[in-house]
Amino acid sequence: MTANVIVSGSLRNRLAIILTGGAALLALVLYLVVRALAAQVAQQGQDNILSASMSSVLDTAVIRDGRVMLDFPYSSFSMLNTQADDRVFYAIYEGETLLSGYDWLVVPDDLAPENTLFETTTINGDHLRVATGSRVLIGSDGPRNVSVSIAQTQDALSNTLNGISRNVAFLGLGFFLMSSALAIWAASTTSGQMRRLTTSVTRRGPQDLSPVTKAVPSEMAPLVGSLNTFMSRLDHTLTQSEDFIAEAAHRIRTPLATVRSHAEATLQRVDREDNRKSLQAMVRAIDESSRTAGQLLDHAMVTFRAENLEMSQVDLVELLQELVLGMTPVAEMKDITITMKVEGPATLLGDAILLQNALRNLIDNALKYAPAETRLLVEVSRSPTLSVSVYDEGQGFAPDEIETLSGRFVRGKNMGNKVGSGLGLTIAQEVAVAHGGKLILSNRPEGGACVTLFF
Ligand SMILES: Nc1ncnc2c1ncn2[C@@H]1O[C@H](COP(=O)(O)OP(=O)(O)OP(=O)(O)O)[C@@H](O)[C@H]1O
Ligand SMILES: [Mg+2]
Known part of the structure; x- marks a missing residue:
């Protein structure tokens, strides 16, 4: 069926590959976006708790007997409890001087008073989120700057994130599988339309040059329109050639037959030997011409009909x-x-x-x-x-x-x-x-x- 036709791949496969590839890309983007959003929301949650804990400690800061004093309300640490038993660290500074806590927790340089700064750092392989805030206390000897840093490991957070990532991955995979199935269905439906047209054209007999009347999608309408025009022109040309062959045979043979009968009649009346010879040669030439014309036209008719039995x-x-x-x-x-x-x-x-x-x-x-x-x-x-x-x-x-x-x-x-x-x-x-x-x-x-x- 595809003899003498140069085939450049399959439309259905091309469509299916493009749609499936698109679905895979969308699934990947969906996974990355949802995961990034989830990480942001989870981080926001931890930051809020760290900030509340840090503020509750900072709020207790007072100057008593010329010394800065701070208290640790029970709630300030209990609110930091997590399922993964994340560890909590703290550091309290007055100016640059460590009053209590871990000295590796350093107050950031760009910390403005009454502001909270969040940072993520890695200490001994542990990822830590640090919230730092500061307050200015007015003492008898002038203003004194107190800052509090509370740090917490991120085990619970990464557990939550891993759980979310797993679910989002399943969601993405489901999305991909559903889209692929839809893509294959869409590709088959589209190519099915073409297949139906092809079948309806190839199934007809070689003489059937009637136009295609089947409804086709609008994209295929120009092709079918051209095909119909082509077939009607071919039909017209074929009918014309057939008529021409019949007409030509008639027009050539009839006058030749007339000439021949005249020559034969003259031959009966002529006695001179050389005239008779000429007339006989004439009759023979007419016979040859008539035969050749007839055979040529028959041959043309056979060649024409052989294509169109x-x-x-x-x-x-x-x-x-x-x-x-x-x-x-x-x-x-x-x-x-x-x-x-x-x-x-x-x-x-x-x-x-x-x-x-x-x-x-x-x-x-x-x-x-x-x-x-x-x-x-x-x-x-x-x-x-x-x-x-x-x-x-x-x-x-x-x-x-x-x-x-x-x-x-x-x-x-x-x-x-x-x-x-x-x-x-x-x-x-x-x-x-x-x-x-x-x-x-x-x-x-x-x-x-x-x-x-x-x-
Ligand atoms: N039955 C036969 N016995 C002997 N020779 C034959 C026979 N049939 C054909 N031939 C030979 O084959 C040749 C070709 O035959 P073909 O029918 O193609 O042409 P043709 O008879 O010469 O001309 P036409 O086209 O008018 O029939 C003839 O010229 C003849 O020599
Ligand atoms: Mg013959």
């Missing part, structure tokens, strides 16, 4: 009987008896006009090349395959010519002065090939030619 069930026996009956007058002139040998009913799915033309040429040759008072046998055989053979009792084919005689305009050495154009066997062979068969020429052992048309 008009198939029907053809009864070969009936067809041959009609042909033999039509050619009996010619046979009688040469005292040739035509016999038919038939094994049984023989029908064939074929183009009756072409078959008739081919068989007429075979019988015509036998009558033309076999001598008078001989017998001609037309045999229809059904085994091994359906075939029609025409046997005569003439001199047969020259063995060195047998391969070439079915070529165009090729005539044999034995043509003598017989009128012909060298197209009869060409026509018969083309008809055989159009019906999936072949034409075989051979010589009979007892003498004479045998031409068989196999189907």
